[in-house]
Amino acid sequence: MNYNKTKHSILKLFLEVKLNYIEEYHEFREAFLTIDQIVKKKNLDYDVVKVILASLSANEEIKLQNLNVDNEYSFLGYAITNKGVFAYEDKKYLRIKTERSRANWSFAVSIASFAVSLIAILLTLQKSKPDITQVDKNAIEVKKKNASLQVKVIDSAKVKKQKALQSE
Incomplete structure (x- = not known):
């Protein structure tokens, strides 16, 4: 009723x-x-x-x-x-039903939009997340660069020592 x-x-x-x-x-x-x-x-x-x-x-x-x-x-x-x-x-009492259904639909639309935005965020994060192999490659490249810089530093230090020895 x-x-x-x-x-x-x-x-x-x-x-x-x-x-x-x-x-x-x-x-x-x-x-x-x-x-x-x-x-x-x-x-x-x-x-x-x-x-x-x-x-x-x-x-x-x-x-x-x-x-x-x-x-x-x-x-x-x-x-x-x-x-x-x-x-x-x-029609106060007849409007109550429509107002309640409008509120329920509004709530359902809010929940649906939240779910869609959450899925969109998760998909974006998943796409922007680099592969583990790519991370490994990047790490190896950084190590090589560091090693070559260290070699250059060591080489320049040896050259300075040799020049110092030669000038004496």
Whole structure:
């Protein structure tokens, strides 16, 4: 059962009753529905209606109306408030489903884009990683260069010694 859709239909019922009631002249100018009337008109479970009415009442979209008669409270029922009329007209409870699905799709797209970017980064790192053989070749070349530099340094040192010996 979709509670939000049911809330919307109950608000619609309250609004219809209020509009029909206003067309006729009544002293209170308010239309009330009891839980039993809502259960009968909407073919819903009594407990479900109680939960939905509690939620609508907590959001101040309907109000509980008691009438004081001879210092005793007698319950008339629930009446829709202006907030409830706006919630119905704005389709507040019908939009919740689309907003949630939009949020879920947004989350899924975010996760998918993260996965694609992660794969792209890993592929780039893998392509830029040199082969082990290439690293070995580079190391050998560096060692050869170092060795040739050392040989040149040693050779230049021998030449200096020889010149020094010859000049003596």
